[in-house]
Amino acid sequence: MEIILNGISYRTNSESIFGLITEKGLNPSTVVVEFNGSVLKKEFWKDQTIAENDRIEVLNFVGGG
């Protein structure tokens, strides 16, 4: 299915947010997920299913002043 991942159209076979994070090879403990405009806490990642056109932002903290 096609989702909008970090502002760009992306095709995924993952069914959950947790699956998507794993698919992208990310360490779950270091990223923040915004799911359709709201922050989704990690405890809900396995239960949150992904549907066509969902808007998902995967963010992390970086150096900044």
Added chain:
Amino acid sequence: MNDILKIGGREFTNRLFTGTGKFRSRSLIPEMLKASGSEMITVALRRVDFDAGNENILEFIPKHITLLPNTSGARNCDEAVRIARIAREAGMGDFIKIEIITETKYLMPDNDETLKATKILAAEGFIVLPYVMPDLTYSYKLVDAGAAAVMPLGSAIGSNRGLKMKEIIEMIIENIDLPVVVDAGIGRPSQAAEAMELGADAVLVNTAISIADDPVGMGRAFSMAVQAGRLAYLARMGEESKTANASSPLTGFLR
């Protein structure tokens, strides 16, 4: 000496706030924090770069340090509020540095949008530290909006030009009943000392430390300068005069 700075219910004994941007190696950050004694440090929130892999700046920051996420990248109030809420949800605590910029040459902050965001976020319980163009009237408005401190810029971000806005910053320090943290543009320890001598409650220094050949040594230098400036402020300096005032007695000359 018991000289504590209180912001948002937290107590700081070190008045040098630092940033995590532009270090050539992130492993220098914990060393810099140790050498400087800085107790608050800024971080930024960005989209993960899937090609580069995810960065986690937080693993380089010891747990006792207060995190000050910034809203850099925000171009208006709504974007800043969104970033602040994400940061808090992500477990970063309640401190937030509001940084709203649309102008790209000098990266001047937008005081109107910053004031709006301050009001919203303070009402939501955030400890709001707004980064602003020095302006006394806006500073009064930020107080009313619930800011926890005011952070006027000394000069353009990363410019290392020091306290170009000195006179206005001085007005803010003298008239605003909130901690004043001089943020941006401080390029040398002597400029940090100057801000503290004026009566600033703290300074925030990132670039000048992180781009130094030896960021750890520079962190220590800034910390000592901040401490010296603070001590000088508390000790109250003598007045300036245009003519000389002899230091040795003007009587009893041998002639």
